[in-house]
Amino acid sequence: MTRQVPADAGRSQARQAAIILKVAHAMSAHGIAALPRNYELFYEALSGRLPQLSRDLAALGHNPQQDSLDALGLKHHLVSHAALAAGRTRAAAQEILADMAGKLKLALTQKQTFKIELDRFARRLAADPVAGLSDFADDAARLRETAGRLMNEENALQHALETSAQRMAEFEGDLAESRRSLTRDAATGLPNRLALTAKLDSILETERADQPIALLLVSVQGLHEMAERHGGAVAAKALAKVSALFRKSIKKNDFVARAGQQEFAFVCRDVSLENAEAIAGRLRQSVEELKFTLPGRAHTAETLSLAAGITIAQPASTSADVINQAELALAGARDGASILGYSAALGRGHGRTYGQSAA
Structure with missing residues (x-):
């Protein structure tokens, strides 16, 4: 049995087709790359479902940069931009971890230098318990200088760890928001x-x-x-x-x-x-x-x-x-x-x- 398409359904299909055609023309006129996330961005803006997105897109003017378009998609939590948000968060997290690895390596190097200086000082004391005060003072000054550098590196490392922990918490929030955007309707805030x-x-x-x-x-x-x-x-x-x-x-x-x-x-x-x-x-x-x-x-x-x-x-x-x-x-x-x-x-x-x- 063939069911006739209701009149309102026919109008809906015609309206959707008109919006899609309008999207294609708008993207072509503005020199926008034919990326799936750009299609969704323009569709949502031109369909009238997200008025603020429409205004934000219009504010970019003619020939907007891809980064600006992506920023709008991320701002309005569009579904097609969730993967982009996750990729950027992952890259930023990897950058933080690489930076932390470098700082840890430097701290370990400083600790190894301090240990070498301390071992040398201990050996001199063991070999010559009655070394002159001037020699002792020189060794002590070098140890104090090395210890100072070590303390500075330790303080810098602690600060870096605290900053990184804060940024990682922000990234976790961003990822959670990206996951929510996959299951949330942007126009109403309801689940999709x-x-x-x-x-x-x-x-x-x-x-x-x-x-x-x-x-x-x-x-x-x-x-x-x-x-x-x-x-x-x-x-x-x-x-x-x-x-x-x-x-x-x-x-x-x-x-x-x-x-x-x-x-x-x-x-x-x-x-x-x-x-x-x-x-x-x-x-x-x-x-x-x-x-x-x-x-x-x-x-x-x-x-x-x-x-x-x-x-x-x-x-x-x-x-x-x-x-x-x-x-x-x-x-x-x-x-x-x-x-x-x-x-x-x-x-x-x-x-x-x-x-x-x-x-």
């Missing part, structure tokens, strides 16, 4: 689809039959249209408001992630299908109650709606199985059901649907 998969994998590995796991995949209908009609900045504010609502809507042991441009996923523990339906209904009502004022139109407000696909993880399910089932249910919900629960027959064009009054 990769984090969703990891979370499901972790839960399913320890799942008990008496603790069902529900995945609610919801689509915030109207975000794309809002961006097209009123600009990316308005849509970004709406996205932030919706994300904050979703973050506050979950219980302590539940999980929410941004799974797509206007899709969000909720992982709820120990809930039945009926519980999940009620949760989806409350989410839909909360989203529909939000009002978004438009620039220069204080008395006009936009609203959004929500469609939801629900599935309950079965024994031996994988994260891929669960996400695929929720996506099938969501596709049906977008066609008009509003809230749709997954069933084995859904793939054949049948399923259990819940209308607008479902809660």
Whole structure:
């Protein structure tokens, strides 16, 4: 059975294609190297998802240097720049370790010099216990000078160790931030689809039959249209408001992630299908109650709606199985059901649907 592509999905695909074409033209016009991380940087800037990135990129002017572009990607924690951040951190750490190795080698050399001087002094005393005071004084002065150099080197080494430890701690923080950027959506601060998969994998590995796991995949209908009609900045504010609502809507042991441009996923523990339906209904009502004022139109407000696909993880399910089932249910919900629960027959064009009054 062939499923027709919904009108909003078609518009979304057309918009994505237009952005990609715009990215290619912008990169070509600015003489930007065709690197994957540059494509992501320009895509995020031109899509309107990260307004500050758009402003920062515009501030670089025409023909920006690659280092400047990379600095922007690192600043905004773009996924494609995580490897770059890790590589730079690794190189800096290697440089610190090499510097420390050199300082340790110098300190050991100074200690060896001091030992040689001390051994020579001891041998002279043993060979001539009644050496003249002038000879003794000369040897003592040399020992004192060598000991002074040794102390200076030891102090320098201690300072270098403290500085290096501080820098290594900063590098550890940078690496942690790089790792977080791989599993965090830059626009909302929520976990992303990769984090969703990891979370499901972790839960399913320890799942008990008496603790069902529900995945609610919801689509915030109207975000794309809002961006097209009123600009990316308005849509970004709406996205932030919706994300904050979703973050506050979950219980302590539940999980929410941004799974797509206007899709969000909720992982709820120990809930039945009926519980999940009620949760989806409350989410839909909360989203529909939000009002978004438009620039220069204080008395006009936009609203959004929500469609939801629900599935309950079965024994031996994988994260891929669960996400695929929720996506099938969501596709049906977008066609008009509003809230749709997954069933084995859904793939054949049948399923259990819940209308607008479902809660």
